[in-house]
Structures are given as structure tokens and as C-alpha cells.
Amino acid sequence: MGPQHPSTHGVLRVKLKLDGERVVGSECIIGYLHRGVEKIAENRTYQQFAPYVDRMDYVAAVSSGLGYCEAVEKLLVAEAPPRARVIRTILTELQRIASHLLWLGTHALDIGALTPLFYCFREREEILKIFEKYCGARLTTHAFRIGGLQYEAYDTFEKDVERFCKDFESRIVEYETLLTENRIWIGRTKGVGILTAADAIAFGVTGPVLRASGVKWDIRKAMPYAAYDQYKFEIPVGTTGDTYDRYLVRMEEMRQSRLICLQAIENIPSGPIMGKVGKVLKPPPGEVYHAIEAPKGEIGYYIVSDGTVQPYRVHIRPPSFINLQAFDRMVRGHLVADVVAIIGTIDIVLGEVDR
Amino acid sequence: MADEPKEPKPSQVPTGDKPVSSTPPVSTPSAKPADASAPAVPPKPAAAAPPKPPVVLQTPLDNEFVTRFRAKFGAALLEAIEDRKQAILTVDRAGLVEIARHLRDAEKFDMLSDLTAVDWPKREKRFDVVLNLYSFAKNERLRLKVWASNTEEVPSVVGVWPTANWQEREVFDMFGIIFSGHPDLKRILLPEEWQGYPLRKDYDILQQDTAWVRENLGIESGQ
């Protein structure tokens, strides 16, 4: 299957071993989109590398950017000012909604529900418009800079976010009407691709996939970064760890993200948006590992500095890459048609798998 | 595509070489206790700023956990430091699997978040293999490091954390480090016939396996 199959969300090739219609083994072949991001990092300055991380997970560029900027800030022993942190939080949560919407639309499309795709894109468009107004780009945003923000929030920023959040409440209900009780949807997702909690931890799976397996763990709560410690939100968890649970977890996560946005825009502190970092960044030698909760799971940056303007080594822990490893465990014993559902439910982006 | 891009590149290649030439002062500290050289280098960035006491970022780590660990493994623990409040243990290569199993079962570091490597070509043992562990029970991270030279094999931890499977393949793919005991050690991101290991420091950013590119893609250069 693949690498140009429409349901593989990119260039993933899966070798399936079949017994009739049943899958008895699988092997993922990846690397078609390998660009050597980590090698590029070693040949760029810290600031110059920031646009490249947007191009890994291109449907959640803001989250990757936040992880990178915070990792370098940690390396510099610097901190972004409170105003920057709150704006970062709002944008990252909007990005989480956008990423989940894209996932929902394409996942439903793979399984055969054509309609949600258009509705999801309609709402995602609203978020992308906010991004465009805020930082001038829709997809590969390069919204944050090391040490804070480059752009001040535009005049109607709060109003736009608030309007989106108000509208979005009823929109989620619409998606749920179309899918949650839909008999075909339940038939295609319930009991498909079960991943137990023990397996999920052993395979290092993170994000909604881990939570759907019943592990209540979210880096936003466990090790708060940006301004997440100021807001109240729930971590939704599943019980069985099947495709339907992962669907429910992501739907609930969108609701929670919406609540975080509403809490955050109520009180954006005033003050500077850029912290005290120089024009030329030379972090003292040493190393740091910093992870944040991206829409797809834990995105970690392991950065080694040798005291020069260029990173000595940047390693990225891409959630899609690691979650995809559990695919083999999830797909065994299912029908060929379920493979499509399981690829969709892991929510991979091949730009991030291959880097 | 080829003509125009050539022009800016010369300025870029020397900067690409820089980290390699400036390695020696840095590669030594992680082999020796790191705080010895940490104050030596910060003055450089701090020179323009008002004088402030050099911040010691790397300190020897000595807490209850390390004491417990040292009591159990003794000589296998080569170094325990803390860098920017993150614990780093460097352990002996041979005992890695045993230590990993102990950390997973007794110390509850049940998730391997990340496995990677760093190349320090000036050092005798040029590779650091780095494992980032996470404990759900303690909500703590721990970094485990192993040194390996060009020819030495590192024991595979796939038996302890299955997630290491692809990550070790990636390290093999990019650095050429052999993991002994790995069930299926082959390239993962690059084509299987590719020659060379791109993330080693002596592999230039513009370098590529031209023979492979010509043969399989039918073009002169993939740049």
C-alpha cells in the first residue's frame, strides 16, 4: 500500500502481509520525505533554524515552533515575558484545534464520511485567518521567535479569537451529530486498532493515542510550559484504546482547547513581548531536552550547544514517527479496510515522520 | 536550478566547518567533569553585557537517587551531572541493558521518550548515545548516556523498551553506530544502499551519495 495511496496522508508505504482479507503482519517504509532537518540545523544559526521546524509538522507548525523556541530559551537560561507566553498559549491551542480538525476531516473521509471534511475546513479556515492576520502566514507560520514574539497581537485579535470560540461550540455539536451516533461510523471504528495502556507506554506512544488507552498524561499538566499552569482544563481519557475512543478523546480535547482560549483572552497581561536575549544567540555550552504537548503527542527537542552561534546538534523527537511504530501492533488481525482507519487514527504527518 | 544557488554557498561552507574546528574545548568537558570548563566559555557571550558572575550550569549531581544507583552499579556509573536542572547519568556501555532494565522496573522510568546520538569527532570515544527517559510515577526525566568509539557496538535496548526499535535504526542510519542485539538493524530514513552516515560531523551538508542519486534518480545532484 502506498507510497501514493490517498489515505496514507502523504508518502507512507506499508507492506502488508495478508491471510485472505486479514492482516497478519505489516512493515512501514518511510523516508520518502526525508530532508535532513537535523543536519540543516547544525549549519544554521539558532534563529535561522526556526522556520525549518515549521516544515516538519506542517499542519501544526505553531506547536513545533513553540517547542523549539522554548528549548532554546531553556538552553539560554532565558524566559519569555508573561504577555508573550499567554499569546503563545492562545495560538498553540488554536493550532491544536486546527490540527484536530484536519485530522477529523481526513480521517472521516478515509472511512467514508465525506461531509465532515468540508465543515472542518470551514472552521480551520477561520483559525488560519487568525494566524494570517497575526503573523502573516497561514501554514508555516514562523510565529514565535526565540525569547518571545516578533509580532504584537493585532487590534482585533481578542475579538477574533472570542468570536471563533463562540461559534465553534455549536460547530463541534454539528460534527458530533454527523459522527458520534452514526451507525456506520461506530461500526468502522469501535473495537478497531485496540492499543492497551501497557503497550502504548512500551511503544513510547504519546498524545491523544496514549490518552485514549487510558493513561491520563498530558505534558501541559505534568510539566507545564508557556502559560498552561494558569488555566483550568481537563485531560480527557479513553477506556478501551480503540479508534472510537481516540475520536472521542480528540473531540473533547478540541472543547478543552476552546475553553483554554476563552480563559486566556480574558486576561492577556500587558508588557513587553520580547525577553532579554541578544541579537546574536550564543548559548553557553551544554545540552537540554525540552518537550511540549503538540497536537500529535510529545514533541521533544534535544539541543547540544558548544557555545557558538550554531547548534552543535539538534535532535527532534517527532510524535508521529514514534506513534507510527505502534501501527504494527494495532493493525494485526484486522481487515485490509481497517488499515486505512488505523493509519488515520494515529494522526501522522509524514513531514514529521521523515523530517 | 544549479547556477544561482552556487553563489551564496561559499559563505556558508566555512560556517558549516566551524563547529568542527571549535570542538576541542567543548568535547573535553563532557568527558571530564563539566563544570571545569563551563565558566571558561561563558565570558565570550557575556563580554558585551554588563559583567556578571559566570553562571555555572553544569554541576555534579549527587542526590538520593544517584547514591542508590551508585550503590547498586558502582563502577558502571561513570559520571553524574546536572545540566540546567536536568539529570544526566553516563554509564558504562557493557552494562547498559542491565541498567536500563533496572531503571525501568525498580526506578519506574517506564517510558523511553527519545534515543539519539551526538558525534564528537575529536574525542577518543567519538559517539554519545543519549537516552531520554521519563517516569510517569515520579513525573521526572532522566538522561542516560553511553560513550562509544567508531568501532564499538552499543547493546540494544529494544528488549527493554520496544520503542527503541525505530529510534536505534535511525541512529544507525545517521551515525553508523551498530546496536548489538537489535532485531532488524537496517536503514530507516535513507535508502538502504546509501553510502555514508549523514549526521557525522565529517559528512558535509552538501555531500551526498552521488552514485546512488545518479543511478536511482537519473540526475546529477539532489541539491
Added chain:
Amino acid sequence: MRELLERLFQVDFLKGLAVTFRAQHPKNIVTEQYPLERPMIAERFRGAPRLNNNPETGETLCIGCNLCALACPENLIVVGWQRDDATRRKVLTDFTYDTSRCMFCGLCEDACPVDALELTQDFEMAYFTREGAIWDRHRLEQGPTPARYTR
């Protein structure tokens, strides 16, 4: 019992249809007729580059400081300058911008101390040749020339 009735009358299906038909109301149509109707581009949009001239004198604002070329991650800007013997100041002679490799990250724009280099709201940048993507000073100063489409 209730579940049986719901199954019998296909309540889930009807609910779904209600959502679908609601979206067909003319008020709820969001499709843009792109070439006929130009989309609203945000003020901060990072699109085609432009080298600004002083609106009063028509002289270039660029001081040839080369900061944009240094900031660019892809090294795609080449600034040519000469020192004017009379005024001892740098004078811009040439400016090359390779848009085919540009990521529109905006770092060059941020680096510019005099706001000479600007990423404009123009987004229609298709070319027939690769050479067409490499813009010289004249093309950069000319600025965007958006096409108008009529039926």
C-alpha cells in the same frame, strides 16, 4: 425500547441530514470565487518581496548593509554595493533575490534596519522558467503587479 425506535426511524441519519441541509442556506455558503473575487489578504501577510523606494525622491531606501543576506536561512539574497568616493557611504548597485528557494519566513524583513526590503501581500508568483524566479533589483523595485481576471 427507545434505542429500537431510534434505529427504526434512523434518527442518527436524519439528524445528520439536518446538519447537511442547514449548510446549504445561502447565508452559510463560504466558498470564495477566487480568480474573479480576490481574497482579503491580511496586512502582515508575507508574500512577494519588494525593495522600497523613497516615495518623495524615488531613490532606493536600501543602504546596502547586507543584514538581510546574513539573516536569510537559505542564503538566497545577494546584495551588491559600492562605496561612493565622495560621500563615503555604501551605494546599492545590485540586489538579487531567489524567490524559488524562499520560505517567506520574514527574517530578512525583520533584519532590515531601514524597512527597505518588504514582503508584500502579493501571492501570485508563478513563472515559466526557473530563471524567472530569480528577481533582480529592477523586478524587486517594481513591486507586485497583480493580474486581473475577467470572465
